[in-house]
Amino acid sequence: MSEETLLYIALFSPIVSSLFAALFGTVPKRVFVGVVTSGLIGLSFLSSLALFIHLQSGSGVVHVQMFDWIMAGDFSVPFGFLVDEVTVTMMLVVSLVSTAVHIYSIGYMEHDKGFNRFFSYLSAFVFSMMFLVMSDNFLGLFIGWEGVGLCSWLLIGFWYHKHSAGWAANEAFIMNRIADLGMLLGIFLIYWTYGSVQYDVVFSAVSEADGEILTWIAIFLFIGAMGKSAQFPLHTWLADAMEGPTPVSALIHAATMVTAGVYLVIRANELFALTPEVGLFIASLGAFVAMFAATMALVNRDIKRIIAYSTLSQLGYMFVAAGLGAYWIALFHLVTHAFFKALLFLGAGNVMHAMNDELNIMKMGGMRKVMGWTAILMLLASLALAGIYPFAGFFSKDKILEVAFDGHYYILWATLWITAGLTAFYSFRVVMLVFFGKERYKDFGFHPHEAHDYMIWAMVPLAVLAVIAGFFEHQFVAFVSNVLPVYEFSEHTHHMVGQLILVTSAIAITGIAIAVFSNMFREGVFSSAFRNTILFKLFDNQYYIPKIYEEVITKPYMELSKVFWEKVDMKIVDASVDGIANILRSTGENTRGMQSGNLSYMLRWMAGGMMLILLFAIVYTYSDVLLNILQGVAK
């Protein structure tokens, strides 16, 4: 099969799957909908795999142009797709995680009324994400960008009858729109500067532009990335997005969509490489978010929110690497993170399913006895997340720390180092509270049970990859180095690598140990002294940021909207429209008397009207003569 066909299959089988499921959108659950969509997404994965093998054999980048898309004057955008090493990596991750999540969802959504609808949305998301990563121009990327935003909105608000779900969906959508404005401005600037939005055209001419414009382009593009990847200050939507079904959280809000921002920075690496000051800003913000999110995860009691904050934190890590120019390391962490984070979320889904959608980890405990497989899988994922050798997270996270150290950004390094400890602590806090210790769920009358076998099996490939992916580091570098610049460590760092790994592993293990011991002795409950500290309150209330947004933005906006509604809309817009209607109506009311049915009167009106029209005709015809006469009178 030709590469072009493979590309089309990889891209379009998800949309076929989505449309197929949509046919059954309004009818009750049909299991075959889940099976067929999973199969089609799996087909997309196989095509991606074939493309990967094609690229691996060194046969070159696949670049196809389906047709001319936008042609307006000098502006021309073809409908083209590009599969290079970076794209195929993303495609593999997206399609693999999607396949696992699709299969998993057949079990997870089995009692849901919207079973078929769910698969339609989920496949539509996969299509948008594939479109996003495969497009060969910024405009196509933007279409995919908006597509994933739309699907995210649909899926967060999947249980739309719940007020909180609808609210969270809107929050995510609106926050992303704010960031997308920045992204659009960036794309406009790119077109304005380079006269094209094609990657190859733009990147080959990237250094020709003025430095200041380059900086602005980088800033605007990064604002877009900040929204999609939920970086501070646009991060609040991600935790609230956990209102959606858990497979959605695994696929969209952990493994794929939120990494689109990182992908954008990696894709536009030529551009960001020329703006090191923006890169440093990205790295600093990333390190800040890494720590900021980890602290919020420390004290939360909601299993999904903790994992969501850890996603936020790991995205911060990726941005540090991307900002400091180590693009392949960012991509590497993106890949390993996708595996273990999806696994973690699917495990959390199993737990939730067993606990009738209970999210509070304080009500769980000791569940390894009833759901052993889930416990093992979650434990593996947590070890990978904490960065313990030989799990995948160890390799990628450690590389990021080395990069920060290598660039002499010791503050960034220290922040990330402490965060590594926090990460280990909170991920094992979850594991301990959920799977070990006293069986608190019995007090609350829950009867947990293990998930279906095929759900566990869907998770197994992810688990295997979460364990072994790290060992393919060197192959990975060799593979992506065709597209991405290879980050060269200095001699100095090279000697220090051993110590760095030791120090990082030490803090991770310490974090785990604290989590384990505190759970043994205290059942994971924080001491009341700690609970009363300002720090705890800050963490527990998410630094009061949602509250601040509520007070500073939402409420004034509401007030302003009210003013506009009452004063402007009702008093001016509505009043003028109503006024016109009233004039017409009252004219009708007042002249209704003419239609008396009396022929004599009607003849008089007719004669009068005719005279009037004649008069107008005369005045119009002789207007200049009349004007002359009037002027004569005035003199």
Add this chain to the structure above:
Amino acid sequence: MITLEHYIVLSTILFAIGMYGVVVRKNLLMLFFSTEIMLNAVNIALAAISNHYGDLTGQMFAFFIIAIAASEVAIGLGLLIIWYKRHGSIDLETLQSMKG
């Protein structure tokens, strides 16, 4: 010497008389007379102007109008007689059966 103006003035006066009749009279028969006067006022004007320009079209039109007026009167009087037989009056005030 009788010029075009004389004809036009005559036509205007006749038209005004006819119009006045239409507006003021209540008797349906009188209305018919008034409309006939108006039509003939127009005929005079058409014939006179046609003669003035040496173009026969206007006179042709006058003939058409005479023909139409004749048929109109024939139908109109027929209707009028039926109306009178039914209602015993041809006063306009009584013609209000379609009032909404």
